Amino acid sequence: MKTKRAWIVAFATIFAGISLALVQNKVAPCMTTLMGAFNIDMATAGWLSSLFSLVGIVMAIPASIVLNKLGPKKGGIVALACAILGSLIGVFTDSVPVLMASRIVEGVGVGLMSVIGPSLIAMWFPEAKRGLPMSIWAAYQMGAQAVMFFLGAVLTTSFGWQGVWWFGLVACVVAFVLYVLCVKSPRPEDSYADVESEDVSIVEGMKSPSAWVLSLATMLFCIGCFGFVNWIATCWAQTFSWDEGQANMWVGYFSIFGVIAAVVIGALLNHVKNRKLFGVAALVAYGVASLVGMFMDNPSFLIGFVIVYGFVDAGFPCVLWTMAAQTVKKPELAGVALGVVSIGFNVGILLGPPIIGAVVEAAGWHAGAIAICGACVLGAVALLFTKLYSADDVPVQEVPEAEPTAA
Template identity: 80%
Template sequence: MNTKRGWIVAFATIFAGVALALVQNKVAPCMTTLMEAFSIDMATAGWLSSLFSLVGIIIAIPAAIILNKVGPKKGGIIALACAILGSLIGVMVDNTAVLMATRVIEGMGVGLMSVIGPSLIAMWFPETKRGLPMSIWAAYQMGAQAVMFFLGGVLTLNFGWQGMWWFGLAACVLALVFYILCVKSPRPEDSYADVESDDVNIVEGVKSPSAWIMSLATMLFCIGCFGFVNWIATCWAQTFNWGEDQANMWVGYFSLGGVVAAVIIGAVLNRVKNRKLFGAVILVAYGIVSIFGMFMDNPTFLVVFVIVYAFVDAGFPCVLWTMAAQTVKKPELAGVALGVVSIGFNLGVLLGPPIIGAIVDSAGWHAGAIAICAACILGAVVLMFAKLYSVDDADEAAPVAEGLSAASAK
C-alpha cells in the first residue's frame, strides 16, 4: 500500500469534510442577523441548524448503500454538489420555507460525507495506523466551528448573512476540485476495508450489535457534549456578567484547541493497545471537566480549563472514528458500521441542547452539569460492552472455516 497516496487521499477527504462543516455551521454566528432578515423567532431559526441532525439520522444507512453502489469518489462528489447547490439557491432566497429546503439539501451532503470520509480513510489505512488520520478527520467539525465563529462577525458585518453562505460555497467549490483530482479508491486487493465490494451485505452490517452499542455510547456523549457547548457561553455570560461576544470567544478557543488536541491524540492512539478502555476513560474525564466548567464562579482558571477541555472534547471523537469500522465482523462492512454510528451521533446532537436546556431551566446550571456528567459516564459503561473485530481475527478464522468445510465434504 502506498502510504503517501493514502495521506493525499486523506487530506483531500478531510478538506471536503471541513468545507461541508463550514456550510453546516454557518447559521449560529449570524443567527441574530438571520432572524431580523427573515422576521423569524428563535425556534424557527434553531431549525436552520437542527435540520442537519434530522437529515443525518435519515440518510445514515442510505449513505452506506450509496457508498457501496457508486463508490467513495462519486459519493463524495455528490455530497459536495449537494452543498454547492443548496448554498447557491439559499444565498438568493428571501423566503424562510425555501431557505429551510436548501438546508435539507446541504444536510444531505454533510450526511453523505460523514459516512464516506471515514470509510475512505479505513480503506487506505490498516487498523494499527488509523489513529492519526481518523483523529484529524474527527477534528473537521471543531476546525470549521472555530473558523466560522472567528470570521462570522467580519463576514456578516461586511456582507450580511449572505457572506457566510458565499464563504461556505467557495470552500465547497475548492474542495470539489481537490476531491476530483486527489481522491481514488485503492485496488481491492490493497484495500483494508473494501466497502465497494459486491459481497457487502447491508443487512448483515445493520444487524451488528457492537455497531449499535457504539452508536448508543456516541449518542450519550453527544447529548452531554453538545448540551455543554450549546449552553456554556450563556452559563458564563450569566455567571461572570460577561457580554455574549466575550463568552462566545472562549467557545471559539475550545474548537481551535480541539484541532491541536486531536492531532496529538491521534499520534498517541496509534500506540494505544486498548482503545476501548482509553475511550471510556476519556468519556468519564469529559463528564468531570464539564462539571468544573459549569461550577466555576469566576474566570480565573479559564485558560487552564480551555486547554484541558480541548483534549477531553477531542478525545472521544478520535477514538470513535478510529474504532467504528471495527464494530462489524467484516472490513467491507465498515461503511454500514459508520452509518449506524452516525445515527447515534446525530441523535445526540439533536437531543443534547434541548434536554440539557430543560434541566438547566428547571433546576439550574449545576443540575445541567451533573446531567452532562451522568450521560458521559453512562456512555463509558455502554462502550465497554462493544466488541471490536480485527482483520487478523478474520484472517485466522478463514482457514478454520475452510478446514471445517473440507472435512464436512469428506
C-alpha cells in the first residue's frame, strides 16, 4: 500500500513538473510570431527564455527554505499557482515589460518545483528504489520539449502565440488539481528524507562539499548539453544544406528517444551498485556523442545517431537526480542539496549556448564539438570526487557497510 501511494505521489509530482516545463519551453515554438506581435529583436526575445535560468539560480536556495517551512504540498501548490498566474498575465498582455514580468512569475514556479519535485520522491522512495522514479522525473524537461516541438507550431498557426500560452495554462490547472488531490508527505517515521524536519539547517546543507562538487559536474554537463542542443540544428542545416525546419524536426526526435531512454535507464539504476561510475561513463559518452553529431557529414547516419543520443542525453540526468539527495550526510538536508545542484543546473543552461556559440563563431563547428566534449569530460572528473552518503550517514559504494566514516 505504501509503494502504491508512493507512485501516486510520484506521478502527480512528475505531471506537475511536466506542466511547468511546458510553460518554460513555450517561447521557442512561437518565437518568430512573438517577435512580430511585440515588434522585438532576437536578443529581447531570447530573454523570454533566458529569464528562467536566472530565476532558477536565484530561487534554488530559497526553494529549499520554502520546502522546509511550507512542506512539499503547500510549496508545490505555490509553484503551480505562480505558473498559472504568470500565464494568465502573459496571455492577456500586449506589453513587452509585462510579458517579461509574467515570465519571471512563471520562473519562480519552475524554480520551486525543480527542488520540491525530487525532494518529494526522495521522501517516498528509499535510496535503492529511487532510480526509476528519479529517472522519470529527469525526463520531464525532455517530455515537455518534445510536446512543444511537435504541437507548438500547430497551436501557433491556429491560435497565434496565445495558443501556446493557453496550452501551458490548461496543463498547469490540471496539474494543480491532481497535486492537491494526490500529493502528501509521508509520516515522519516513514520518510526516507524528512525535509520538513525542524532540525533542517540550510547553512549546514550548503556547507556540504559533495553537493557543490555535484553541482559543478552538473554545470559542466549543462554547458555542453545545452550548447549542443541549441546549435546542432544550425550545424546540420549548414552542413547538409537543409532548411531550419527540417533540422529542427530531427532535434525534436532527441526528446522522444530521451524519454524512452530515461525509463530504461531508471529501471537499470535500481540494480546498479556504483551509480557514480555509471554517471562518469554517461558524461564521457555524451562528450563522444557530441563529437559524432557535429563532425557528421552524412545525414544517412542520423536515424541511428538520434536513437543513441537519446540514451546518452538521459544518462547523466538520471544519475544526477538519483544521487543528489545522497550528497549530504543527513537525509533531512536533501532539499538543500537539491537546491545547490539546481544552481549548477541553471548556470550551465545559461552559459552553454553563448559559450559554445562563441567558440563556433571563432573556430567552427568542430571546435565547438571539442569544447562540448571537453566540458563533459571535466564534469566526469568532478563527479569522481563526489562523495555519497547513505541514509544512516554511511557512505555508499566506497567502503564496506560496517564502516561508519565517509569515503
